[in-house]
Amino acid sequence: MADERDKSESIDLQEAVARSMSEPESGKATVQVVKRERPAAGSERERGRARADEDSDAPRVYVVGVWRRAAAGLVDLACVSPVLLLAAWLALRVARLPIGERFGPETLIELLLWGGAGFYGTLALCIAIALLYALIFVALTGRTPGLRLLGARVINVYGERPEWWRVVLRCLAMMLSVALAGLGLLWIGFDREKRGLHDWIAGTYVIRARPAPRAAVARSTAPA
Known part of the structure; x- marks a missing residue:
């Protein structure tokens, strides 16, 4: 059922970079992971011939x-929440801001409006912990625990685990996605x-961890 709700579309990673993709008739989506080499010296014709051989x-x-x-995001939130709550509690205690029984919705609104350096420092600490969580897992393994549980992983435009700089850029861009009222997500x-x-922004894709069977690919990409 989750596969049908995804309703992904067939895209070729190499064609996606060139913005010239073709869609199959099937409702399920496949992405062609082109294990192409980094740009190297040589004629354009030779590089084009090499890419064509790889695509086949x-x-x-x-x-x-x-x-x-x-769903993967909710799993990750559940994983990191204990650390976030502990860090927030300690930071609020150090800043001597209201916590415990005195901390309610009205107090939270007041802190958002007039919280001062103590509150915003606590908020920045929680954001930094969440970003560090995503950065370490994606950079080292290509996926967070939530993505692993849901059978997904992150790749770059070369079909590989994203580089450190790309993961950092992705985490920073995710903050922008959230800041834009969540529209980026x-x-x-x-x-x-x-x-x-x-x-x-980072040049990444989120794909299922296991490649699609070639028989299924043949059916999904066959002409109507």
């Missing part, structure tokens, strides 16, 4: 839609490549 044998994988990614549901603003 390139495996395909499914991209992940908004619902599966949202909601865009995943409308983008035919199932990429959010942070994915576009």
Whole structure:
């Protein structure tokens, strides 16, 4: 059921970079992971011939839609919440801000409006912890625990685990996606490549961990 709700579309990573993608008739989405080499010296014709040879044998994988990614995000939030709550409690105690029984919705609104350096320092600490959580897991393994549980991972435009600088850029861009009233994240549901603003900025894709079977690919890409 989760696979049907994703409603991803077939895209070729190499063609996606060139912005010239073709969509299959099937409702499920496959992404051709082109294990191409980094740009190197040589004539344009030779590089084009090499890319064509790679494309013919390139495996395909499914991209992940908004619902599966949202579920992975909730799992990650559950994983990091204990650390966030402990850090927030300690920071609020140090800043001598109201906590415990005195801390309610009205107090939270007052802190957001007039919290001062203590409150905003606590907020910045929590954001930094969440970003560090995502950065370490994605940079080292290509996926967070939430993505692992949901059977997904992050790749770059070369079909590989993203580089450190790309992961850092993706985390920073994710803050921008959230700051824009969450529109950068909601865009995943409308983008035919199932990429959010942070994915576009960093040059990443979120795909299913296992490649699509070649038989399924043949059916999904066969002409009507």
